[in-house]
Amino acid sequence: MGAALLSASLLLAASPATAADKAGAKAAPIKAATRAAAGSAAAQGPMNPSETLGPASDDDKASQNAPKSTKAPPPSRIPGMARFRSIGTDDTVMYDAPSDKAKKLYQAPRGMPVEVIAVLQGWVKVRDMEGDIAWVLRDDLSDRRTVVASTTVPLYQEPNADAPQWFEAARGVVFELEDDKPDDAGFVRVRHADGQSGYVELGQVWGI
Helix, strand or coil: CCCCCEECCCCCCCCCCCHHHHCCCEECCCCEECECCCCCCCCCCCCCCCCCCCCCCHHHHHHHCCCCCCCCCCCECCCCCCCEEEECCCCEEEECCCCCCCCEEEEECCCCEEEEEEEECCEEEEECCCCCEEEEEHHHEECCCEEEECCCEEEECCCCCCCCEEEEECCCCEEEECCCCCCCCCEEEEECCCCCEEEEEHHHEECC
């Protein structure tokens, strides 16, 4: 997907059990971050030499004596790292390659969930809700698990679509996960920035 607006900070929602909440008043979305077109530039590692049969030819010997490649190894999955993490610092710069000299794509807000794709020498390749891919310093990621509303999301008082609602959150509002295991009905328990806990339907949030 091209450039898109995404969340830059968490906003307070309406307080619980007010008349406006029961009427389904919408929570304001978090401030959107300005994006450039996202891209990716993963460093590729050297290719493995081909196996040969029989005695080595002169060409084979010359190839073996050729200078070794100095390219960085290819990215790999991060051992022990969750598939999803969140941005851990304010206004984190997202790059199009694993280098602070690479093109800056956009600034991500604290708490924004990202999907971990690969790691390379202290850098992590991630994907956001819009499908954009970028590189971020590993130190700028947090183990804190969050999800972001991918549409208008009711926050229910119970894990049931017929249950009363605390409020409705607009697309882009971020919630902290209180339990990352959805129940059998497809609901997950979350907490809003104002401290209000409740349940959202799994299919209406991204980051889990």
